[in-house]
Amino acid sequence: MKITFYGAAENVTGSKHLIEANGFRLLLDCGLYQGRRQEAEQMNRTLPFDATTIDAVILSHAHADHCGQLPLLVKNGFKGKIYSTPATAEIGKLIMMDSAKIQMEDAEYLNRHQVPGAQNAKPLYDENDVERCAQRFVAVDYCRKTNAWTKLTGGLRFKLYDAGHILGSSVIVVEANENGTIKTVAFTGDLGNVNVPLMRPPEPPAETVDALLMECTYGDRDHRPFSDAGGELAAVIKTAIAENGKIIVPAFSLGRTQEFIYALHKLHDQEKFPMPPIYVDSPLSVNILDVFNRHSADFNQETWQDFGVKGEKPFIFDDLVYVRTTQESKALNSKPGPFMIISASGMCEGGRIRHHLLNSVDDPKNIVLITGYQASNTLGRKIEDGVSPVNILGQSREVKAKVITLHEFSAHADRSGLMNYLSKIRSLNHLYLVHTEAPQDNIFKALVRSKYPALDVEIPSTGMSVEV
Numbered sequence: 001m002k003i004t005f006y007g008a009a010e011n012v013t014g015s016k017h018l019i020e021a022n023g024f025r026l027l028l029d030c031g032l033y034q035g036r037r038q039e040a041e042q043m044n045r046t047l048p049f050d051a052t053t054i055d056a057v058i059l060s061h062a063h064a065d066h067c068g069q070l071p072l073l074v075k076n077g078f079k080g081k082i083y084s085t086p087a088t089a090e091i092g093k094l095i096m097m098d099s100a101k102i103q104m105e106d107a108e109y110l111n112r113h114q115v116p117g118a119q120n121a122k123p124l125y126d127e128n129d130v131e132r133c134a135q136r137f138v139a140v141d142y143c144r145k146t147n148a149w150t151k152l153t154g155g156l157r158f159k160l161y162d163a164g165h166i167l168g169s170s171v172i173v174v175e176a177n178e179n180g181t182i183k184t185v186a187f188t189g190d191l192g193n194v195n196v197p198l199m200r201p202p203e204p205p206a207e208t209v210d211a212l213l214m215e216c217t218y219g220d221r222d223h224r225p226f227s228d229a230g231g232e233l234a235a236v237i238k239t240a241i242a243e244n245g246k247i248i249v250p251a252f253s254l255g256r257t258q259e260f261i262y263a264l265h266k267l268h269d270q271e272k273f274p275m276p277p278i279y280v281d282s283p284l285s286v287n288i289l290d291v292f293n294r295h296s297a298d299f300n301q302e303t304w305q306d307f308g309v310k311g312e313k314p315f316i317f318d319d320l321v322y323v324r325t326t327q328e329s330k331a332l333n334s335k336p337g338p339f340m341i342i343s344a345s346g347m348c349e350g351g352r353i354r355h356h357l358l359n360s361v362d363d364p365k366n367i368v369l370i371t372g373y374q375a376s377n378t379l380g381r382k383i384e385d386g387v388s389p390v391n392i393l394g395q396s397r398e399v400k401a402k403v404i405t406l407h408e409f410s411a412h413a414d415r416s417g418l419m420n421y422l423s424k425i426r427s428l429n430h431l432y433l434v435h436t437e438a439p440q441d442n443i444f445k446a447l448v449r450s451k452y453p454a455l456d457v458e459i460p461s462t463g464m465s466v467e468v
């Protein structure tokens, strides 16, 4: 069995790994790369393989950096099936549609404003491409519900375990029988934290695993427990109220937004101080809510205890307003604070969040609240790192707003969570650290080596192949 790491190798976006066995070519994830605009544009426009040679895809979860290049794969001639959990299939279509829409709006904006270096901007794919891609999806349930393998051709079969990262996220286990020799590869996708709202804890495979492709976004640090987040969030809101400021929260429409709203709902219910209005300015988040409501059986027990027993919905409360139209979004530009805007994209590389930042970052009354991992070279990382001025939508802005980071809301496992998950994998021979970047990749590798000296641990580079 051969594995080639085509994306999320030495970086945290563009997840894409190819498994080859008995002539069958199975792609795990096909995500968009996010980073420097021109570099991202170039990497996303071309696939590193001929799409017509891929036999099937298994998608770990519906974040754009895992699924966002699938429409391009189909547009370029992929004719196979795309397997995922039912929730991932539903949310994936929404995410890819949103991505197509953002790309079309971006291209239109860049062309209209004649932004230097972005002449004749074109979307990678359109909504018709996404429709064609969505038709290739086949929903496969978590094996905790069915305990069954799903058979592929070429002597391959797979199972999906709960990854605890976002709704529908899975750990993929692929077994290949090559002339009677059986090898098993597991891919974590993105692993979640334990003791966080909504999600069940990540589930280790019951099978022995020869090779594990493991994310380690936060391989160098532990998060403060989620139970501390409420107090810190309350302090941020009180500061904004005292200064009549706006709180701008970049958040993935999927995952972080729902967990963040969950924490705000708990604060709201405690009624210790008056909450300012909270605007969720992401049409995608509104659509995703429906999917969350349909798949509430996948939530953890705590969600039921917090809200279910009171007959409340976790994502609906008095001070929370879901913004639907562009006019409503634009109206927030001139509205005086205090209030909060939660908007996408999570790393500030696309979507309405950039308009809110353009309109708010140069005012010291305002707060940019970072709640998730910001990849290198993204606008979100620059703001988090204190870079000023920054370029937003082709315009330069001084960053005078306060920048506050709360990593408790991360949907990624921390160092202890990763080590704990690793300790539950049986008979592991090879560990490939993916979806990570320097310096945490090497820090985590050293930690694993010190605990498991006999284990082969590697940080694959983009395009590298290994035989298992």
Ligand SMILES: [Zn+2]
Binding pocket: 061, 063, 165, 190
């Ligand atoms: Zn993810």
